[in-house]
Amino acid sequence: MLAGRGQINLSTSLGPIDPLCQLDEGQGYDELLPHSVSVRDEGRLLHVLDLPTLIAAKTKAGRPKDRIVLPILIATLQERNKGKQ
Numbered sequence: 001m002l003a004g005r006g007q008i009n010l011s012t013s014l015g016p017i018d019p020l021c022q023l024d025e026g027q028g029y030d031e032l033l034p035h036s037v038s039v040r041d042e043g044r045l046l047h048v049l050d051l052p053t054l055i056a057a058k059t060k061a062g063r064p065k066d067r068i069v070l071p072i073l074i075a076t077l078q079e080r081n082k083g084k085q
Contacts (some may be wrong), residue, residue, distance in 0.1 A: 014042075023057050051077045 010017050023032065035053040039046045049057065055073050058066035 024060070027057075051080070 008019055010019070032049065032053065033047060035050050036047040037050050039048055051073060055070065055077065058070055058073065
């Protein structure tokens, strides 16, 4: 199922999850993995997009639900970058 395209709605013991198989043409799992960070939750290893890639994806999508969180994500990235200087 995950090798396909589009969004999949799944129900898990941890709650609902709606993974995308591909963000855009040429932006599937293999291409995005280098732009992810690993997070461990209850013993499970998860790969989530890094902040710059997430911002780029939400900017490109341009949906209202994406636009509304962009200022928060951008401010978070700026704060993280301050700490690296």
